[in-house]
Amino acid sequence: MKLFLISPNIKALLSEKQMSQLNDVSEVILHSDITPFEQIPGLLEGNEERILAIDPDFCDWKVPNKIIDKIPQLKAIVLQTTSFSWIDVDFAEKKGIPVMNLRGFSSIAVAEWATMMMLALARKLPIIIKDSWKQDYIAHQGIELRGKTAGVIGIGNIGTAVAENCHGLGMNVQYWSKSSKDDRFKRVELEELLKTSDVIIPCVAQNDETQGMLTDDMLKSMKKTAMFVSDVHAVYNHDLLLEMVKNGNLYGYAFEDGKAKMENFEGNVWAGPELAWCTEDSMRKNAEQWVEAIVNACNGEYLTQVN
Structure with missing residues (x-):
């Protein structure tokens, strides 16, 4: 059995002990x-x-099908990420190749980043930054989150952690989820969540099923005083939200984009780097999970198979 370990970050990711574990199998x-x-x-x-x-x-973030097709005697593919949208898992399945991902290693980090973005919008931090950190007691007045309603879309690992953080801030929490449930919080229909929440936080997976799940009509139904905080992409109309903030139809919008600059957007728009997942703790857990999944795959066990 040969293991092709492909990563430009391997020295930062895996310790000598972890490399030794891989060499053992x-x-x-x-x-x-x-x-x-x-x-x-x-x-x-x-x-x-x-x-x-x-x-x-x-x-x-792209493994072409033609490459998968050319690799002889390929028994399994072990991704270093939770996302598996960067590989055609259906194509791999047709060839009898199991694909494994990693799960939950960055849930807390991503949830805390979303909470940070929510707090930044509430206190108009994007506007303060664009105003060169000046003190303007009128233009820079923020809002308090205690007593406000957080609407979490998707109550998986990340959504649950976001809901817990919001609850810890004294917010009322409601959620919509296709399958998962959490009796600690109120479940509502998706349309109601958009209409009644003060902060909307989508925490769904990014795939073909969720692409565009939040329609323009749903977005337009949000309160003018609401905030939209997102660590995910492609599940809603990004440009529409920017326009809504610009025209005063939305209090604030926060998103991740490694290429965007905050000063290029009008109003209370947080455009931050794609670092939600990146903490010392999540990187440590990522390495541990990746090594475990690789060892399992070498032993013919595919515990986190996605196809």
Whole structure:
């Protein structure tokens, strides 16, 4: 069995002990340079069974089907992320190749980042930053969150942590979720959540099923005093929310975008880097889970299979 460990970040991700764990179960071929897949030594040739363990930073979040098709004796693919939208899992399934992801390693980090963005909007921090941190007791008046209603869309690991954080701030929490339930909080229909919440926080997975799930009509039904705080993309009309804030039809909008600059947007818009997941704790848990999933795959166990 050969393990192709593909990551430009491997020295920062895995310790010597963790590398030793991998060497104990397989012959490890480490590739840390960013190159085309075709230039990874031995990946597309030979008859030995092999596991592909891959970091999306190597391939700019895309594994082409033609590469999967060319890898001989590929027994499993172990992703270094929770998201698996950057690989065609259906194509892999048709070829009999299980794909594994990692789960929950960054839930707390992402939830705390969303909470931070909510607090930033409530206190008009984007406007204060764009005003060069001047003190303006009129323009910079914020709002208090205690007693406000938080609407969490999706009550999985991240959504649950967000709901707990909001509850800890003294907010009323309501949620919509397709399947998961939490009796500590009030479940409402999605349309009602958008209309009645003071802060709307989508925490759903990004996939074909959720793409565009929040329609323009739903967004337009939000209170003018509401805030929209998002760590996810493609489930709503981003440009519409920017326009709503600009025209005074929404109190604030926060999102992640590694290329956007806050000063390029009008009004109370937080445009921050894509760092929600990135903490010392989440990176440690990520490495532990990745090694565990790789070892399991080498032993023919696919506990976090997504296809």
